[in-house]
Amino acid sequence: MYFGMGMSLLEYYFEDRYDLVKFVKLVGSSGLYFHLRIGPYACAEWNFGGFPVWLRDIEGIEFRTNNRPFKVEMQRFVSKIVEMMKEEKLFSWQGGPIILLQIENEYGNVEGSYGEGGKQYVKWAAEMALSLGAGVPWVMCKQTDAPETVIDACNGFYCDAFRPNAYKKPMVWTEDWNGWYASWGERLPHRPVEDNAFAVARFFQRGGSYSNYYMFFGGTNFDRTAGGPFQITSYDYDAPIDEYGLLSEPKWGHLKDLHAAIKLCEPALVTVDHEPQYFKLGPMQEAHVYSSVLLKRNENLPKNLNICSAFLANIDEHKSVAVKLFGKDYTLPAWSVIILPDCKTPAFNTAQVGSQISIKSAHSLSFSNSSTAATGNLLLATEDFSLSSTWMAFDEPIGIWSNNCFTEHKFLEHLNVTKDVSDYLWYITRINVSGEDITYWKEKGILPTLTVHSIRDVARIFLNGQLIGGTYGSWVKLEQKLQLVEGCNELALLSETIGLKNYGAFIEKDGAGFRGPVKLIGFKDGEIDLSSSPWTYQVGLKGEFKKVFAQVGQEKVDWTMLQPDKMKTSFTWYKSYFDIPIGKYTIALDLGSMGKGQAWINGHGLGRFWSLVAPSHGCPQTCNYRGAYNEKKCLTNCGKPTQTLYHIPRDWLKASNNLLVIFEEIGGNPLDIKLKKHWTSTICAQVSETHYPPLSSWHNPKLYSGNISLDKTSPEMYLHCDDGYTISSITFASFGTPNGGCQNFSEGKCHAQSSSSVVSEACLGRNSCYIAVSITTFSPDPCRGTVKTLAVQAECSPPSDYYMHSSF
Numbered sequence: 013m014y015f016g017m018g019m020s021l022l023e024y025y026f027e028d029r030y031d032l033v034k035f036v037k038l039v040g041s042s043g044l045y046f047h048l049r050i051g052p053y054a055c056a057e058w059n060f061g062g063f064p065v066w067l068r069d070i071e072g073i074e075f076r077t078n079n080r081p082f083k084v085e086m087q088r089f090v091s092k093i094v095e096m097m098k099e100e101k102l103f104s105w106q107g108g109p110i111i112l113l114q115i116e117n118e119y120g121n122v123e124g125s126y127g128e129g130g131k132q133y134v135k136w137a138a139e140m141a142l143s144l145g146a147g148v149p150w151v152m153c154k155q156t157d158a159p160e161t162v163i164d165a166c167n168g169f170y171c172d173a174f175r176p177n178a179y180k181k182p183m184v185w186t187e188d189w190n191g192w193y194a195s196w197g198e199r200l201p202h203r204p205v206e207d208n209a210f211a212v213a214r215f216f217q218r219g220g221s222y223s224n225y226y227m228f229f230g231g232t233n234f235d236r237t238a239g240g241p242f243q244i245t246s247y248d249y250d251a252p253i254d255e256y257g258l259l260s261e262p263k264w265g266h267l268k269d270l271h272a273a274i275k276l277c278e279p280a281l282v283t284v285d286h287e288p289q290y291f292k293l294g295p296m297q298e299a300h301v302y303s304s305v306l307l308k309r310n311e312n313l314p315k316n317l318n319i320c321s322a323f324l325a326n327i328d329e330h331k332s333v334a335v336k337l338f339g340k341d342y343t344l345p346a347w348s349v350i351i352l353p354d355c356k357t358p359a360f361n362t363a364q365v366g367s368q369i370s371i372k373s374a375h376s377l378s379f380s381n382s383s384t385a386a387t388g389n390l391l392l393a394t395e396d397f398s399l400s401s402t403w404m405a406f407d408e409p410i411g412i413w414s415n416n417c418f419t420e421h422k423f424l425e426h427l428n429v430t431k432d433v434s435d436y437l438w439y440i441t442r443i444n445v446s447g448e449d450i451t452y453w454k455e456k457g458i459l460p461t462l463t464v465h466s467i468r469d470v471a472r473i474f475l476n477g478q479l480i481g482g483t484y485g486s487w488v489k490l491e492q493k494l495q496l497v498e499g500c501n502e503l504a505l506l507s508e509t510i511g512l513k514n515y516g517a518f519i520e521k522d523g524a525g526f527r528g529p530v531k532l533i534g535f536k537d538g539e540i541d542l543s544s545s546p547w548t549y550q551v552g553l554k555g556e557f558k559k560v561f562a563q564v565g566q567e568k569v570d571w572t573m574l575q576p577d578k579m580k581t582s583f584t585w586y587k588s589y590f591d592i593p594i595g596k597y598t599i600a601l602d603l604g605s606m607g608k609g610q611a612w613i614n615g616h617g618l619g620r621f622w623s624l625v626a627p628s629h630g631c632p633q634t635c636n637y638r639g640a641y642n643e644k645k646c647l648t649n650c651g652k653p654t655q656t657l658y659h660i661p662r663d664w665l666k667a668s669n670n671l672l673v674i675f676e677e678i679g680g681n682p683l684d685i686k687l688k689k690h691w692t693s694t695i696c697a698q699v700s701e702t703h704y705p706p707l708s709s710w711h712n713p714k715l716y717s718g719n720i721s722l723d724k725t726s727p728e729m730y731l732h733c734d735d736g737y738t739i740s741s742i743t744f745a746s747f748g749t750p751n752g753g754c755q756n757f758s759e760g761k762c763h764a765q766s767s768s769s770v771v772s773e774a775c776l777g778r779n780s781c782y783i784a785v786s787i788t789t790f791s792p793d794p795c796r797g798t799v800k801t802l803a804v805q806a807e808c809s810p811p812s813d814y815y816m817h818s819s820f
Contacts, residue, residue: 022088024092026096029234032093032096033096033097033100033102036048036097036100036102036108036109036110037100037102039109040102040108040109044109045104045109045110045111046102046108046109046110046111047110047111047112047113047114047151047186047224048093048097048110048112048113048114049113049114049117049151049186050089050090050093050094050113050114050115051114051115051116051117052086052089052090053075053076053116053117053119054117055117055118055239055514055515056239056514057193057233057238057239057240057243057247057514058233058237058238058239058514059236059237059238059239059432059511059512059514060239060432060512060513060514060519061239061513061514061515061519062514063075063519063520065427065431065432065512066431067082067085067520068427068520069431070082070085073085073520074518074520075518075519075520076116076119076122076126076130076133076517077126077129077130077133078126078128078129078130078132078133078136079129079133083133083136083140086137086140087140090115090140090141090144091144094113094144094145094146095144097110097146098146103146103147103148104147104148105147105148106147110148111148112148112149112150112151112222113141113146113148113149113150113151114150114151114152114153114186115137115138115140115141115150115151115152115162116134116137116152116155117153118153118154118167119133119134119152119154119155120152120154120155120156120157121154122516122517123155123157125517125518126517131157134152134155134157134158134159135159137152138150138152138158138159138161138162139159141162142161142162149162149163150162150163151163151164151165151184151186152164152165153165153166153167153186153187154166154167156177157177158177160178163176163181163182163184164176164177164181165184165185165186166183166184166185166186166187167185167186167187167189167226168187168188168189169188169189169203169211169640169641169642170211170214170215170640170641171183171185171188171211171215171220171223172211172214172215172217172218172220173218182221182222183215183218183219183220183221183222184221184222185215185220185222185223185224186224186226187224187226188208188211188212188215188223188224188225188226189203189226190203190208190225190226190227190228190249190250190251190252190263190267191203191227191230191248191249191250191251192249192250192643193243193244193247193249194243194244194246194654194655195240195242195243195244195654196242196243196244196510196622196624196654196655197242197622197624197625197626197654198626198627198654199626199627199630199631199647199648199649199650199654200250200626200647200648200649200654201250201643201644201646201647201648202250202635202646202647202648203250203641203646204635204637204641204646205262205263205266205267205365205367205637206266206347206348206362206363206365206637207347207637207638207641208263208267209266209267209270209349209362210347210348210349210362210363210637211641212267212270213270213274213323213325213349213351213360213362214323214325214349216274216277216281216323217288217300217323217325217349218288218300219287219288219300225251225252225267226249227247227249227251228251228252228253229251229252229253229257230246230247230248230249230250230251230253230254230255230260231247231248231249231255232245232246232247232255232619232658232659233245233246233247233619234616234617234618234619235616235617235618235619236435236511236610236617236619236620237619238510238511238619238620239511239512239513239514239515240469240510240511240512240513240514241468241469241486241509241510241511241512241513241524242469242486242510242511243510243511243514244622244654244655245618245619245620245621245655245658246655246657246658246659250263251263252264252267254372255659256598256600256659256690257598258370258372258598258690258691258692258734259370259692259732259734260370261367261368261369261370261692261695262365262367262368262369262370264367265366265367265368265730266365266366266367268367269360269366269367269707270360270362272360272707273351273353273359273360273707274351276321276351276353276359276707276710277302277321277351277353279319279321280302280303280304280319280320280321280353281302281321283302283304283319284302284303284304284319288300288301288302289301289302289303289306289307291309291337293309293324293333293335293336293337294326294333294335295328296326296327296328296333297324297325297326297327297328297333297335297344298324298325298327299322299323299324299325299335299337300322300323300325301320301321301322301323301355302319302320302321302322303317303319303320303321303355304317304318304319304320305317307320307338307355309337309338310336310339311338311339312338312339313338313339313355313356317355320354320355321351321352321353321354321355322337322351322352322355323349323350323351323352324337324342324344324349324350324352325344325348325349325350326344326345326346326347326348326349327347328346328347329346329347329638329639330346330638331346332344332345332346338355338356340356342358345361345363345364346363346638347363347637347638347639348361348362348363348364349361349362350362353710357722357723358704359704359707359710360704360707361704363637364703364704366697366698366699366703366727366729367697367730368695368696368697368729368730368731368732369695369696369697369754370692370694370695371692371693371694371695371696371754371755372690372691372692372693373690373691373692373693373694374600374602374657374688374689374690375688375689375693376686376687376688377592377593377599377687377688377689402588403573403574403586403587403588403682403683404571404572404573404574404586404587404588405571405572405573405574405578405584405585405586405587406555406560406569406570406571406572406584406585407581407583407584407585408553408554408555408583408584408585408675409554410474410477410479410504410583411438411440411474411477411502411504411550412438412440412548412550413550413553413554414550414554414557416550416551417438417548417549417550418548418549419546419547419548419549420546420547420549421544421545421546421547422543422544422547423439423526423528423529423530423542423543423544423547424547424549425523425524425525425526425527426507426509426523426524426525426526427512427523427524427525428523429549429551430509430551430552432509432512433551433552434551434552434553434556434557435508435509435510435610435620436506436507436508436551436552436553436556437506437507437508437525437549437550437551437552438504438505438506438507438548438549438550438551439504439505439506439507439526439547439548439549440502440503440504440505440547440548440549440550441502441503441542441545441546441547441548442500442501442502442503442546443496443500443501443503443532443542444499444500444501445496445497445498445499445501446498446536447498448536449496449498449535449536450496450497450498452535452536453534458534459493459494459495459496459534460493460494460496460532460533460534460535461491461492461493461494461532461533461534462490462491462492462493462494462503462530462531462532462533463489463490463491463530463531463532463533464489464490464505464526464527464528464530465489465526465527465528465529465530466487466488466489466490466526466527467483467484467485467487467488467489467490467507467525467526467527468485468486468487468488468509468523468524468525469484469485469486469508469509469510469511469524470482470483470484470507470508470509470510471483471484471490471505471506471507471508471526472505472506472508472677473490473492473503473504473505473506474502474503474504474505474506475494475495475496475501475502475503475504476497476501476502477502477504479582479583480492480494480495481493482506484510487527490526494532505526507524507525507526508677509524509525510620510622512524528543529541529542529543530542530543531543553675554569555569555585555675556675559615560585560587560673561612561615561617561671561673561675562612562614562615562671563614563615563671564615566587566671569585571587574586574682579681579682579683580679580680580681581676581679582607582676582677582678582679583676583677584675584676585673585674585675585676586673586674586675586676586682587671587672587673587674588672588682589669589670589671589672590670590672590687591667591668591669591670592665592667592668592670592687594667595689595810596662596735596736597689597690597691597736597810598659598662598689598690598691599659599660599662599665599687599688599689599690600657600658600659600660600687600688600689600690601613601618601657601658601660601672601685601686601687601688602656602657602658602685602686602687602688603621603623603656603657603658603674603680603685604623604653604656604684605680605681605682605683605684605685606621606623606674606676606680606681606682606685607622607623607676607677607678607679607680608620608621608622608623608676608677608678609621609674609675609676609677609678609680610674610675611658611672611673611674611675612671612672612673612674613660613664613665613670613671613672614664614665614666614670614671615671616661616664618658618659618660619658621655621658622654622655623653623656623680624653624654625651625652625653625654626649626650626651626652626653626654627650627651628650628651629650630644630647630650631647631648631649631650632646632647657688657690659690660687672685691734691737691808692733692734692737692808693807693808694754694755694805694806694807694808695731695732695733695739695805695806695807695808696753696754696755696757696803696804696805696806697729697730697731697802697803697804698750698753698801698802698803698804699727699728699729699785699801699802700727700785700799700800700801700802701726701727701785701786701799701800701801702727702799703727703785704727705722705725705726705727705728706725706727706728706730709722709725710722726784726785726786726788726789727784727785727786728782728783728784728785729782729783729785729802729804730780730781730782731775731780731781731783731804731806732779732780732781733779733780733808734808735779736779736810736811737779737808737809737810737811738777738778738779738808738809738810738811739775739776739777739778739779739780739781739806739807739808740776740777740806740807740808740809741776741806741807741809742768742771742772742775742776742804742805742806743805743806743807744757744803744804744805745767745768745770745771745772745802745803745804745805746759746760746763746764746767746802746803747763747764747766747767747770747785747789747790747794747800747801747802748760748761748762748763748764748767748794748795748798748800748801749761749762749763749795749798749800749801750763750801750803754805755805757803757805761795762794762795762798762800763794764790764792764794764800765794766790766791767790767802770783770789770790771783771804771806775806783802783804785800785801785802787800790802
């Protein structure tokens, strides 16, 4: 959010997607509180951890330690943010939503690398933050030596065992990792909601005060903001709300119910000042009770007890256990927590999921002929959207393309040259080959080899204008055989970054690109060290700097109609125009037919794309949520490209003449690019008679007057489609003993004949519906004495007039 060159010039940018004030106000207007984590180091798998790259060029600077140049810049930025919030009256004492601030981020993980300087830096950062007079508490996460005046907090998959470094500080969970990020060429992490709910329930069971999901709303690393290296463009993170803004079920619904249950315990949680009462219920079973009076495990609860809530946990990951508390029996499934808002009646079980499963689809959009498409524009007329010969292209020059190049007799580090204005940097030199060398190689039957000590992230090798090889990785050795010719040979090396390092100590020193020495091996007279040879440097790509991805740059290069011989060629720019039908659906660009590069819509950077395929092994058929989770436990997407769909925000689109520009590095087929709508197409749910009543029942006034009893309140199934969609068909419904799971249901021996008609009447044509899971609803009883389950599968569709009348 801030840019500039050094300490003398500083320009802040808080417009468009960077409008922090607008975002804070939006949060406040929604009735939410705000924890503003300023950093300024953010990590977040964001490019360079959120730091501007020019920061590394300040003379004498060393990041995140007791270093004066760094502290000057850090204080300048933090002060700016705090003052902005004050001026807009956004702190809680001013009537705003901000209740907490954060300085630094996970510094305790790297503090030891900085020695005494790290310790002094922690003290300075806390003192500097407090001196700004923000009027709300400051937090440091993963900082066990946080000063007394700052709250130390926990980040992790589990934080129930965390304790702050002073008794008077609350237990704060700044990052509850309910998923994980993904890297190019890797499988996709998945965290089961049963385990996530277990972790959160355990945190509040054991005295937690505040938890924050990371991430609750998945995001997208548009343009070149993805960090890494090798972080993919999607930052969906397996979050309860995906990067398109759609609910991910059952994660959303189950966590929503969890917090509704915890909210029911609020009177007890906030009234009890001391530690909760602890009762050991078994070898790996325990209860924590929040009560206004001291209680005994083996005695019934006092009749006049008004404030009492309990959490019962089974941390055994293998077996269910029956326990007794206050004279009542409970069955605790393996790896679960049961919440009793009144210390006797179960309201929620982390292992019992009644929320629906949502199956999302990405289907090609249906179009009409475009009456506005000009020459070279895309005519969209088919149900299966594929792009036609209306594509245009131009070739990206290999090597030098402008007068802004320069030559040095040394091998320069990538970021010192590019300043991260582009992913790309050309290194070009010439190699003179004698006839004696050619004869020597023929006689020996060998070819000379180019070696570079190490590269990061991607290197491509061009010899005499032809792409001959390359590699990718994090500081891996580069070796390439060269088919040199007699005389002068031009060697061009292209260095590409795939996001700058965002985590760890000394990230400003990590650099990117090539590390020498650079050598030629196999010449007649021995190896040749090219490290001190004259190298000509060219930053970026011609199309990139001419801004051909935006309308303003369309006349700056010579586009030609795409010809068959230009298909699947490397270093080619493609463009086309398209219209879209009116609607509210979310949209994705399917780039599965392309290789590697970047994409733009109407001048906005969608991000990097890369069709690297994940390993074919390592994805379990079923994921056992029981037991401690880590990011490699429940991997998915084996044997498939890590990412093929790229999120297009609706507000980047126009009704017609949308400009799509693709830069392709290694060869792909633009004719197979598709524009797809992304939505929840199929919904499934299973709710048993043994499930608890809906949490809304606890708010019924009749419950407290004694006119109804939770024991006699039926469980409930809740089904819903995305906003604007309706339940269009019921493909399966059975109340009885159904078999299988979502997309694989079948009727069991017990089945109520009214199942389909009851569900259809309640749900068809509606966006959402509730169905009481009881014999009364599905009478007559299909099998007396048997516990019955309702299983339903349904399809979601937009209403018939959805495209015609919804606003763009």
